[in-house]
Amino acid sequence: MNKLVSKIDKRLTLDYLQNHVEDSFFDRKSAKIDLRNLANTICSFANANGGVIAVGIEDDGTISGFKNIHSDKYNQFQKILSSSYFKIVPVCMIEKIDALDDFILLFHVYASTNKVIYNAKGEVYLRQGDSSNKITDKEQIKILEYERNESVFEDELVRRATLEDLDEEVLDLYRKKIHTNLEARELLKARKFLVKEHDKEYLTNAAVLLFAKDPSLFLPSARVRVIKIDGTMLLTGTGMNIIKDVTFALPLYKVIVETEKFIETQLREFSHLGEDGKFVSIPEYPEFAWKEGLVNAVTHRDYSISGEHIKIMLYDDRMEIISPGKLPGLITLETMMTERFSRNPKISRVLYDLNIVRELNEGVKRIYKEMKDYFLDDPEYSEPQRRAVKLVLKNNIIMRNKRKNETLLKNDDLNKSWDGLNLLEQQMIQAIHDRGRMTTSELAELIHRDRKTVQRKLKKLQDLGLVTWIGTSIKDPQKVYVIK
Numbered sequence: 001m002n003k004l005v006s007k008i009d010k011r012l013t014l015d016y017l018q019n020h021v022e023d024s025f026f027d028r029k030s031a032k033i034d035l036r037n038l039a040n041t042i043c044s045f046a047n048a049n050g051g052v053i054a055v056g057i058e059d060d061g062t063i064s065g066f067k068n069i070h071s072d073k074y075n076q077f078q079k080i081l082s083s084s085y086f087k088i089v090p091v092c093m094i095e096k097i098d099a100l101d102d103f104i105l106l107f108h109v110y111a112s113t114n115k116v117i118y119n120a121k122g123e124v125y126l127r128q129g130d131s132s133n134k135i136t137d138k139e140q141i142k143i144l145e146y147e148r149n150e151s152v153f154e155d156e157l158v159r160r161a162t163l164e165d166l167d168e169e170v171l172d173l174y175r176k177k178i179h180t181n182l183e184a185r186e187l188l189k190a191r192k193f194l195v196k197e198h199d200k201e202y203l204t205n206a207a208v209l210l211f212a213k214d215p216s217l218f219l220p221s222a223r224v225r226v227i228k229i230d231g232t233m234l235l236t237g238t239g240m241n242i243i244k245d246v247t248f249a250l251p252l253y254k255v256i257v258e259t260e261k262f263i264e265t266q267l268r269e270f271s272h273l274g275e276d277g278k279f280v281s282i283p284e285y286p287e288f289a290w291k292e293g294l295v296n297a298v299t300h301r302d303y304s305i306s307g308e309h310i311k312i313m314l315y316d317d318r319m320e321i322i323s324p325g326k327l328p329g330l331i332t333l334e335t336m337m338t339e340r341f342s343r344n345p346k347i348s349r350v351l352y353d354l355n356i357v358r359e360l361n362e363g364v365k366r367i368y369k370e371m372k373d374y375f376l377d378d379p380e381y382s383e384p385q386r387r388a389v390k391l392v393l394k395n396n397i398i399m400r401n402k403r404k405n406e407t408l409l410k411n412d413d414l415n416k417s418w419d420g421l422n423l424l425e426q427q428m429i430q431a432i433h434d435r436g437r438m439t440t441s442e443l444a445e446l447i448h449r450d451r452k453t454v455q456r457k458l459k460k461l462q463d464l465g466l467v468t469w470i471g472t473s474i475k476d477p478q479k480v481y482v483i484k
Helices: 014-021 035-046 071-080 138-150 168-177 184-190 206-211 251-266 287-300 345-353 363-373 397-408 411-420 423-435 440-447 451-463
Strands: 026-029 049-055 092-099 102-109 124-128 131-135 192-197 200-204 226-228 242-248 267-274 280-281 310-314 318-324 381-382 387-395 467-469 480-483
Touching: 026 035, 035 049, 035 071, 035 124, 035 131, 049 480, 124 138, 131 138, 168 184, 168 206, 168 251, 168 345, 184 192, 184 200, 200 206, 206 251, 206 345, 226 251, 226 318, 226 480, 242 251, 251 287, 251 310, 251 345, 280 440, 287 310, 287 318, 287 423, 423 440, 423 451, 423 480, 440 451, 451 467
Parallel strands: 026 049, 226 310
Antiparallel strands: 049 102, 092 102, 124 131, 192 200, 226 242, 267 280, 310 318, 318 387, 381 387, 467 480
């Protein structure tokens, strides 16, 4: 029975409809629901990112169906998309599916990208997380209307881009995730990413951002730049202290994946002795916190702002993620932990389908929790000049260095010899301590000295009984040095 699928969306198996968690894109309703309440839920999805409402399934996943529902009401369900329930009728497809000797109705609601949808009473509802909330504040509704005009950017046509500019690997992955065999052109047309105008087909901005091999060829600011700084502030001129400066201009899925991989190579770990006498390694930042910050920046930035790209600055004591564009929709710095709204609903939906974006309203709240669990300062969000969203994650390196030195000096031999070591030798000890073990080449690269200098220093540290080597022989090129 789980092989049963929707003809409109093949991901919607019976198992999915019964067991998938309700979220920004999915809701279950009993067939006994009041039709005006259902209209309000449809309205809420249309004003957010679209989604599916399964009618005839209880909240716990039980299929109650329509058998016990009067036929007149079933006919009314079929007529809900009318001026009797909406001032502006949203785009929605109703699909009947047989299930367990009964049937259910699926309402496939599409995001309204150019207007706010009101119910027949002139009320506005918005899907936020797993709830359909009534918006009563007039200023908030004005913001929604403004955002609807903004989101037209996703649908604007890119007249220079062609299907040959698209990344087949990402398209194939997307096809697999949504369980379709449609060819690229048909898939893009079905999802409104390829639009006909005057007998010619054009890709949209959203299509280029999501699927082009290099979106920056058409939208120059569609890039993520990672800059690693030596120190706690950026210097210029002769004091220039940029260690790494790497730019990623790829389809958004790959931008996120490749940027994550690169940042992982640049982050440090801090080690200390646990109560059991073994070394415990702590990452510089909680993985979820910085990855969620990156995903949010890529998904929700304002791509209509030209000349500005996403910047990730890696300082010794903090990471800064700066995304062009103010907070979207109804979100403010005060409400961002509880409210959710997507500036780019089509981009958000595809990245959700690709398992990149989470839609459980948990992201920002969990960033706070993860930082707290790591005994780090709360994340700092700001809107510099109301033109960008800035997230700062502090790593508290000063306190960690203090704790690291305290741990090192618990070693009696080190404690006796520490003051007699020069700065370079102390740095080598700290580096071996942090990493657990290091080769001569790794040490030479880390402290910016030649191998002969490092070998000479290591010999001194060995003679003092502070470090020892592990390998097949003293000439083993793969041998590593550890704290003795």
